[in-house]
Amino acid sequence: MSDILQEYKDYYNVRAKRYEGDPDYPKSYEAEKALADAMNSCSELSEFKDKLGNLNELSAVARILDTSLMEQKHFNELKEYVRELGPKRILEKCQGQQGVTEAITTVQEESNKNSVEISMDEIQREFGDWFIFESYEVSSRAIVPSAYQQEHKNDAEAAKKELLKRYEALEADMQPWEDGWRMNPDINYEDRHFRLLPYPKESIDNRRAQAKDWTGR
Amino acid sequence: MALDAMMADGMLGTYRNMLKEVEEKGLNSGEDYETMKATLQRMEDLAEEADPDMMVGVNWFNGKVMNENLYGTFGDAYGRVLNSAAGGNEARDTDDYDDGALLKQVLDGLRGSIDAIRKGKQDALEEDKKSVTASYQVGKEYLNRNAKQLGFDTSKKYYDDFNKEIDKSAEEVKQDELENPEHYSNAKEIEVMFMEEQFIAPIEALIKLGEEEGMTLPKFLRLQIERGMDKAAEGSFATREGLVIDIKNYNASLPNARECEMRAEFLELWDSMVPDAPFGVPDSLKFSLARRKIEHRFAPSIAEWKAKWSRFETLIDTLDRWVRAHTKYAMGMDPWCPFIPMGGPREKAIAYSKACDNGNFKVREELIGEYWDLDFKDIFNHETFIWEVNSHSFSYSQVYTEFLINEVYPICIPLQDPPKEIIEKCEKFYEDKLMSNPEWYKMTIRFKECYDEQFGEGRYEEKGMEWFDGPHDHQKNTPVWDLKSFQSGVLQQS
Numbered sequence: 001m002s003d004i005l006q007e008y009k010d011y012y013n014v015r016a017k018r019y020e021g022d023p024d025y026p027k028s029y030e031a032e033k034a035l036a037d038a039m040n041s042c043s044e045l046s047e048f049k050d051k052l053g054n055l056n057e058l059s060a061v062a063r064i065l066d067t068s069l070m071e072q073k074h075f076n077e078l079k080e081y082v083r084e085l086g087p088k089r090i091l092e093k094c095q096g097q098q099g100v101t102e103a104i105t106t107v108q109e110e111s112n113k114n115s116v117e118i119s120m121d122e123i124q125r126e127f128g129d130w131f132i133f134e135s136y137e138v139s140s141r142a143i144v145p146s147a148y149q150q151e152h153k154n155d156a157e158a159a160k161k162e163l164l165k166r167y168e169a170l171e172a173d174m175q176p177w178e179d180g181w182r183m184n185p186d187i188n189y190e191d192r193h194f195r196l197l198p199y200p201k202e203s204i205d206n207r208r209a210q211a212k213d214w215t216g217r
Numbered sequence: 218m219a220l221d222a223m224m225a226d227g228m229l230g231t232y233r234n235m236l237k238e239v240e241e242k243g244l245n246s247g248e249d250y251e252t253m254k255a256t257l258q259r260m261e262d263l264a265e266e267a268d269p270d271m272m273v274g275v276n277w278f279n280g281k282v283m284n285e286n287l288y289g290t291f292g293d294a295y296g297r298v299l300n301s302a303a304g305g306n307e308a309r310d311t312d313d314y315d316d317g318a319l320l321k322q323v324l325d326g327l328r329g330s331i332d333a334i335r336k337g338k339q340d341a342l343e344e345d346k347k348s349v350t351a352s353y354q355v356g357k358e359y360l361n362r363n364a365k366q367l368g369f370d371t372s373k374k375y376y377d378d379f380n381k382e383i384d385k386s387a388e389e390v391k392q393d394e395l396e397n398p399e400h401y402s403n404a405k406e407i408e409v410m411f412m413e414e415q416f417i418a419p420i421e422a423l424i425k426l427g428e429e430e431g432m433t434l435p436k437f438l439r440l441q442i443e444r445g446m447d448k449a450a451e452g453s454f455a456t457r458e459g460l461v462i463d464i465k466n467y468n469a470s471l472p473n474a475r476e477c478e479m480r481a482e483f484l485e486l487w488d489s490m491v492p493d494a495p496f497g498v499p500d501s502l503k504f505s506l507a508r509r510k511i512e513h514r515f516a517p518s519i520a521e522w523k524a525k526w527s528r529f530e531t532l533i534d535t536l537d538r539w540v541r542a543h544t545k546y547a548m549g550m551d552p553w554c555p556f557i558p559m560g561g562p563r564e565k566a567i568a569y570s571k572a573c574d575n576g577n578f579k580v581r582e583e584l585i586g587e588y589w590d591l592d593f594k595d596i597f598n599h600e601t602f603i604w605e606v607n608s609h610s611f612s613y614s615q616v617y618t619e620f621l622i623n624e625v626y627p628i629c630i631p632l633q634d635p636p637k638e639i640i641e642k643c644e645k646f647y648e649d650k651l652m653s654n655p656e657w658y659k660m661t662i663r664f665k666e667c668y669d670e671q672f673g674e675g676r677y678e679e680k681g682m683e684w685f686d687g688p689h690d691h692q693k694n695t696p697v698w699d700l701k702s703f704q705s706g707v708l709q710q711s
Contacts, residue, residue, distance in 0.1 A: 004314070004316060004433060004435065007433055007435035007436050007439070008435040010435070010436075010439050011435040011436070011438050011439040011442075014439045014442050014443060015442065018442065018495060024500075024503065045314060046314075067502055070502060070503075070506060071502075071506065074506045074509065074510075078509075078510070078513050080513075101293065101296070101297060101300075104293065104296075105289065105290075105293050108286070108289035108292070108293065109286045109289055112283050112286060112288075112289060113283075116283055134581075134584065137580060137584060138577050138580045138581060141580045141583070142573060142576035142577045142579070142580045142631070143576045143579070143631035143632060144572060144573045144576045144577075144631070144632075145572050145573070145632060147572070148569070148572055148573050152573070173276050174280075175280075176276060176277045176278075176279070176280025176281055176284070177280040177283065177284065195516070195517050196516055196517055196520045197520075198517065198520050198521035198524045198525070198588075199524075199588050200587075200588065202587075203587060203588055
């Protein structure tokens with residue numbers, strides 16, 4: 001006949017062992033160990049009901065804290081400071097939470113909020129659209145016959161207006177998500193964007209100046 | 218004002234069904250149920266309030282829903298309703314402990330998940346059997362409800378003509394569907410991509426473990442952890458499978474060297490994590506974060522590759538377009554024909570290219586000089602160009618490219634026309650059909666082989682997808698690319 005109590009002790013010990021010595025899951029280990037200790041302290045299975053309390057919920061919350069810390073450290077290391085905001089807030093809000101349902105709600109809310117922040121951040125890459133600036137360069141600098149010079153001047157002006165229109169459209173699109181949101185071309189100098197601009201700084205500075213001149217942002 | 222019914226149904230249908238589900242299960246009472254109801258009603262109210270313009274309305278709706286966390290609140294309440302029904306977080310009264318009943322409950326849950334997997338595939342197959350032409354009718358109804366918002370003038374003849382075109386296309390597709398049903402069927406793809414048996418096998422293994430003589434619930438739970446069976450049942454095998462398929466797809470399309478290298482590193486990463494992983498299954502979050510680090514490392518070089526090739530391709534196309542515009546065949550040539558309407562518009566576009574593309578070319582060449590200290594000829598030693606030629610993606614033939622570099626480029630001067638002999642040479646290339654790369658068809662073979670490997674020999678052709686086992690007849694005399702001779706011969710001369 002099986003010894004159910006011993007089998008439960010073995011089970012909870014294995015659960016804790018999963019995280020033993022894993023530097024990425026310290027809280028999960030502590031929480032699982034607490035569960036295992038509670039079970040190991042029972043001399044009859046019926047004692048576990050009272051000793052369990054909310055230890056299982058705390059274990060789930062611990063897991064959320066460990067994974068959020070892993071993500072937060074990861075994004076911080078990569079200087080992805082906008083992506084870091086989600087796990088950072090989850091960590092702050094879930095510390096001390098006692099119930100898994102509350103913690104899951106926090107994770108959902110903050111993940112949704114962060115995905116909006118990431119979208120608002122990344123649509124500004126390349127100052128909205130590097131190719132609009134190049135259209136302007138071609139139209140304003142190309143040596144063309146006099147019959148086409150006015151058309152090229154018009155195209156150059158149209159490129160400027162197109163950038164402004166693009167900025168205004170993006171701002172309008174973002175209002176339902178964040179009231180008062182405005183394009184901020186300066187963020188292109190932040191590492192997460194700057195490293196993805198395969199152009200010399202002089203060219204990047206030139207685009208920034210043009211964006212300011214054409215859009216006022 | 219309201220979102221179009223098709224949009225609202227698409228976005229809210231799942232939540233309506235979830236509410237109906239709990240009601241049908243008799244779980245329609247309590248605070249969590251009321252939260253579900255109220256949250257869905259709020260979503261319905263927002264859909265009513267939204268601008269009927271598809272772009273504006275949907276964006277506004279999604280913004281509101283996200284800001285109020287309505288999807289999250291609804292899902293959360295739904296989970297709590299189901300959890301309460303299952304007797305979720307309350308500790309079992311161990312005085313009434315019935316190990317057999319509890320173990321059976323767990324195994325029944327696993328059997329239920331197998332049923333859900335099988336049902337999911339059957340539902341997908343049933344959905345796939347529906348006629349494609351039904352979607353034309355849905356699209357036409359959407360168009361007619363929202364014509365004004367989409368910029369159509371319903372009083373004009375062109376609107377009637379457009380509706381007739383839809384009907385005509387629907388009829389053609391209907392006919393084709395009858396004659397070639399496999400063109401529209403995705404049954405074989407669904408069978409493969411669902412990986413039904415691979416997902417079910419580890420679950421069945423768990424059930425078999427649970428049914429062993431003398432098994433108890435705690436022993437079952439312990440053994441599945443110790444043997445990694447819980448991870449297997451989560452479908453961890455699919456991660457590696459997905460990485461392998463991704464590599465094959467990228468090796469078929471060959472967009473650029475960096476993306477192919479990156480995907481190979483993803484697989485190496487997974488395989489390197491297996492030996493040290495508890496029970497041989499890498500932690501999914503640790504793998505995901507390590508994979509992101511690889512992506513992060515590659516991102517700048519991928520951005521650089523794409524930025525460079527985009528400019529190089531535009532430069533080559535601009536030079537080509539400028540000289541073509543001067544030929545007697547321009548009106549029937551790409552890029553003007555068939556995309557620009559015949560007559561005035563096409564003539565105007567060609568006249569513009571003749572007069573201005575030399576000036577435009579020079580500015581674009583200056584830009585790659587400003588960005589990367591390169592000029593036009595540097596393109597042809599660059600790894601992006603070599604990649605395009607080796608992957609048979611480069612659209613021009615070697616002989617025509619040599620013509621562009623050696624003879625057209627030197628005389629591409631703003632405000633000057635090319636000499637008559639250059640124009641005549643270009644015309645001869647066109648007449649002899651020597652402009653295009655004769656080996657481009659090899660791309661179609663790569664796609665076909667990749668597709669057939671995944672979905673079965675002959676499947677690519679069965680689906681009606683076009684591929685070629687050799688160049689078009691008119692290209693059979695065009696010499697194939699020989700990069701060595703090109704770079705050691707032509708480029709040295711130019």
